[in-house]
Amino acid sequence: MRILLVEDDHQTASYVAKGLTEEGHVVDTLSDGREGLLHATSEPYDLIIVDRMLPGLDGLGLVKTLRATGSKVPILILTSLGGVDDKVDGLEAGADDYVVKPFAFSELQARVNALARRPPMRSEESLLKAGDLEMDVMSRQVRRSGQLIDLQPREFRLLEVLLRNKGRVVTRTMLLERVWDFHFDPKTSVVETHISRLRTKVDKPFESELIVTVRGTGYTINEAR
Amino acid sequence: MKLAELTTSTAFRLAAVFACLFAAAVLLVFTILYVQVGRELEQRLAVRLASARAQFQRAHQRDGFNELSGLVADEVAAAGDYESVFLLDGADGDYVAGNVKGGPGFGEMRWVDSNQFVGLAGKVPAEQRYLTLGFTLAGDGSMLVGLSDAEIRRTREVLLRTFGWGLIATVLLAIGAGVFLGQRAQGQIDRVAHTLTAIRRGDLTARVPVDGGGGDIDVVSRQINGTLNQLQGLFESVNQSSADIAHDLKTPIGRLRQRLEGLRDSGGGAIDGHLPVIDTAIAEIDSIVATFEALLNITQIEAGARKTRFRSVDLAAVVGSVMEAYEAVAEDAGMRLELLPGGLAHALVFGDQDLLSQLLVNLIENAIRHCPQRTRIVVGLATTADGPVLSVADDGPGIPAIERDNVFRRLYRLEKSRTTPGSGLGLALVKAIVDLHDATIRLEDNYPGLRVSMTFPPAAAP
Numbered sequence: 001m002r003i004l005l006v007e008d009d010h011q012t013a014s015y016v017a018k019g020l021t022e023e024g025h026v027v028d029t030l031s032d033g034r035e036g037l038l039h040a041t042s043e044p045y046d047l048i049i050v051d052r053m054l055p056g057l058d059g060l061g062l063v064k065t066l067r068a069t070g071s072k073v074p075i076l077i078l079t080s081l082g083g084v085d086d087k088v089d090g091l092e093a094g095a096d097d098y099v100v101k102p103f104a105f106s107e108l109q110a111r112v113n114a115l116a117r118r119p120p121m122r123s124e125e126s127l128l129k130a131g132d133l134e135m136d137v138m139s140r141q142v143r144r145s146g147q148l149i150d151l152q153p154r155e156f157r158l159l160e161v162l163l164r165n166k167g168r169v170v171t172r173t174m175l176l177e178r179v180w181d182f183h184f185d186p187k188t189s190v191v192e193t194h195i196s197r198l199r200t201k202v203d204k205p206f207e208s209e210l211i212v213t214v215r216g217t218g219y220t221i222n223e224a225r
Numbered sequence: 226m227k228l229a230e231l232t233t234s235t236a237f238r239l240a241a242v243f244a245c246l247f248a249a250a251v252l253l254v255f256t257i258l259y260v261q262v263g264r265e266l267e268q269r270l271a272v273r274l275a276s277a278r279a280q281f282q283r284a285h286q287r288d289g290f291n292e293l294s295g296l297v298a299d300e301v302a303a304a305g306d307y308e309s310v311f312l313l314d315g316a317d318g319d320y321v322a323g324n325v326k327g328g329p330g331f332g333e334m335r336w337v338d339s340n341q342f343v344g345l346a347g348k349v350p351a352e353q354r355y356l357t358l359g360f361t362l363a364g365d366g367s368m369l370v371g372l373s374d375a376e377i378r379r380t381r382e383v384l385l386r387t388f389g390w391g392l393i394a395t396v397l398l399a400i401g402a403g404v405f406l407g408q409r410a411q412g413q414i415d416r417v418a419h420t421l422t423a424i425r426r427g428d429l430t431a432r433v434p435v436d437g438g439g440g441d442i443d444v445v446s447r448q449i450n451g452t453l454n455q456l457q458g459l460f461e462s463v464n465q466s467s468a469d470i471a472h473d474l475k476t477p478i479g480r481l482r483q484r485l486e487g488l489r490d491s492g493g494g495a496i497d498g499h500l501p502v503i504d505t506a507i508a509e510i511d512s513i514v515a516t517f518e519a520l521l522n523i524t525q526i527e528a529g530a531r532k533t534r535f536r537s538v539d540l541a542a543v544v545g546s547v548m549e550a551y552e553a554v555a556e557d558a559g560m561r562l563e564l565l566p567g568g569l570a571h572a573l574v575f576g577d578q579d580l581l582s583q584l585l586v587n588l589i590e591n592a593i594r595h596c597p598q599r600t601r602i603v604v605g606l607a608t609t610a611d612g613p614v615l616s617v618a619d620d621g622p623g624i625p626a627i628e629r630d631n632v633f634r635r636l637y638r639l640e641k642s643r644t645t646p647g648s649g650l651g652l653a654l655v656k657a658i659v660d661l662h663d664a665t666i667r668l669e670d671n672y673p674g675l676r677v678s679m680t681f682p683p684a685a686a687p
Contacts, residue, residue: 009476015483080475081521088534102479102514104507105486154549180550184583185515187590187651193554216504 006036033057052079067094106217128163131223171218240403297322310371331359331367559598565605572613596621618676
């Protein structure tokens, strides 16, 4: 995947670029907002990662201008401003997601993967499968090995988010945002508690484990096991 | 403008006072006029009576009694009405001539009611009075001449009517002027009030319109606008500097975290058996960042700019989704999280859904962290006359009454000193969110335990 990274802090830029290159991506790094916009409009990138505060043209301005040209390339904003306002500003400017600095690389990685490999029609798909598990989003039914599993609404949504990101890691923060619409960091283990409940219903009665914990990062659906 | 507001406005009160003063002045002037005109007319009657007496006495001396009685008869015929009355009695006291009989006798000048005369009843108004003058005719008899007060009464009536209309006109003009001035002043004051309300809601660009008339309200408006300019500048520089601090501090913290992650992932930590130390260090950094974020967040919320994002939010929906998330968490902690029996009332408030969720989450998490197992946490939502009331009550250890007032103060001190974050920031954030929503928060005894209740203003008044 070809990624444009616009970040003026050199250490952060090389840290991110190195990590993403190790993942197999091709990363172009720029430190100036105007240059970044120029490249973003002239080259076919699969994803653009842009820092919110940049010399030349600020990150929000870059995103707004890029969107005004009709570009639909996925954009991820890196920001030091973690206030809810600042997050909303970024999304309203036209970005698809944001990561608040400082971040764990795994968080960035998970979000990059979620953005970049998102097939256009994915969210419309109503029959989700993983191994012997089947979820019908329309009739709101979940079966494993043909056996009907009764899930609470939030457990259903949690499993749905995991299934739609099958094969990718979904971080704890991503789950909080996408399942509960919580854009803040709770002090208690909301995600862990609900994952544990979900496992009791989805994994425990069966031989193999579908929901896998990725230590220090989040969860993933692993159908290979 | 409502009438109640109008009557409390300063300009209207002044106008009302002036209306009363004008009315009193008009009344005084009229009273003087009324008395003076009455006296003047009475004086004229007296003069006319005196000249009539002189005329009749001269006729008696010149032509004798019989001629006089003829003259009186002629006068009566000439007058035709009873504006003037005459009575001529002979020396024996018998009626000789005149248009009335009886009467008050032939004394000094005096006022007499018409009913004292015989033969006037029904011919003149009952209230008509006469100024009479009696005199003797040198041994031949007595005579009485009287003049009615009809002219005085007519004049007084005209005066009264004039006064009445004048008074009504004065009062109406004064009230009209009062309403006009009151509305104009109130309009100007309302514009100032609207601007200040907008500022309070977070729109720092709002300014009081100045019409350039140079009036005193204009002067005040300019001063308010000047203050607001300063305030906006200050606010923007505070915002800018907290953004700068965030950026300047978080960048090195971020680099530190990156280095530690790099060290861990390269396996360097594992070789020396330092992996757990590196993980702990990363966790410490994350906790520093979390405290930092919480402080920035509270500052941002207290600044009030989020009010521009306020929408109509159903508290019941907020409570519902937070309950769904936390029932299981509480259960795992060995507690029970319940909704107050009676179900959820739909309670619309004007606010920020994210912050309201965070508010409730913080309160529930506080209860979960500070209460022992088997604690029952009850969330309630009720609509009262004051507005929607959201409450979180537990039957845990509670907070002693003396300390209850200190909770927020201690948080403020904690916030200022920026030393140990602990759980304090959670409640400080709760307070900031409550204030942002113009709501009130109360900590009460739940017998046993703590009950936190928040009263929101109704959504109807955004």
